[in-house]
Amino acid sequence: MRAALRLPALLSAVLSAPLLAMAPPEARPYELPRSMVAGVEGPGGSYEVMIAWPEGEPPAAGWPVLYVLDGEDNFAITALTARRLARAGARSGVAAGIVVGIAAGPLPRRVRDYTPATPDWVIPRGRPAHGLATGGAEAFLDSVERQVMPLVHDGRWPIDRTRETLVGHSFGGLLALHAAATRPALFDGVVAVSPSLWFGDGLVEREVRRAPIGPRILISEGEGAALENGSTLSRSRQRTRFLPLPGQSHGTTMLAATVPTITFAFGQVDR
Template sequence: MIDAVLPGASVRDMRSNAGHDYRIFVWQPEPRPRGPLPVLYLLDGNGMFPIAAAALALQSRRAERTGVAPSIIVGIGYPAAHWIDARRRTCDYTPPVAGGRLAQRPGNREWGETGGADHFLDFIQHELAPAISNEFPIDPDRTALFGHSFGGLFALYALLTRPALVRSTIAASPSIWFAPDDLRERLANFAAPPMARRRVLVTVGSLEQGGMSGDNDADDYGSWIRRNRMVDNAREFSAELGRAGDASLDVSFRMFEDENHASVVPSAISLALRFALSPK
């Protein structure tokens, strides 16, 4: 048996200053173009990185036709054999919310550890990004962050709390339902840094609010996803972002027809590449 290899990809492990272990997946174009390159930081790296790297490798071959430039992708994952580390991502991607204000889970299950978004942002901003910049020639005017689901929630939280972190933010199917009041409070006090406008893309699948067979199962999952208002929240919050950041944010919204919370991922990633990694 021969292990599968993704050309241009490499993997390295990092331990944060806070003592948390991460697995970092990096894709670079081969041969590497001269000059600084755009970079896309991608959450849920274990599962999302292969999709994004393959899409970027294919599309960046003819940048003049696809609108996707040769770029660096940095997938941020965990040293585990799973595509998704539910426990770690739930902690890292969620804002700090008081226990009494935590959203309900299906079946009223207890939450594990949550509220680690600020520590995770510290790792990205002060440890990971400098390490990547030391290893690769990065264009500071073309940096982006992509997250899906809780990752999309984290991307919005990062935008509202550290708007200078990246130039483009892509929040795919953001789990706004987890902390809607917190996000809107931060949006009310949002002040972008005095520099070039930031670009924001919010995406969602049209079936994420219900409408698929199985949404009315005996358990309460169907009512739970309807209560979460994934489509309405994404549309409404992107509009609120546009109004609040009129002078500092360029906000776009896209809904993918006939896609659910899982099936929408490849489409969201493909659009994110065109949105964030276009040639100058």
């Protein structure tokens, strides 16, 4: 009887032995090779800036640069996709480049930073971010120009300053178009993914239509009411293209536009 009583304990020890042997090693965070994170001061305090650079020798003119808004969400997928496309070389038509993510931070700061001033206008009830402060786009773009870009231009990497692109989604797309219209020398190209053209009763769309021809513009939209606005705007201007994203909603368009955005910024032919 005493042997029978000890049998369950023995079986338990035997069965658990393989599980103990298969225990995983101590976990560690995933790291992206050839990348760094730095902090810069901006209108809303400290902003994280994430930079990923290629391996190998740069082109004679230096690396092109893609600045990605909402960096905490979009930096890693953009950097890894850019590297994969560059490895494909001639098959993808994409060369290597530097990807810079600028973290937005909390929603109220993002809404303020990504929207231009609109005197006597506030976000109406029922629209995204109703009740939040707006109008900080100029201060934020000042910070990009005076804090973020010098960090990239500081000599660690050879940079082709004629090939710097800004991409943003939603309010970030609105900001990218505002930058194209009001600071045409700041970027060679801008990509606006599902831009919030309704903001300010079409303020930024009017800015872009009135502005002299400046940077290359790619407007990308999924399904919805804004589709026609982006398409019409692209047809009205030189150096402006429209990319429809069938089957994509507002929330999925940034991911769907990742490869076209990288091709626009780092393409060997798309200039």
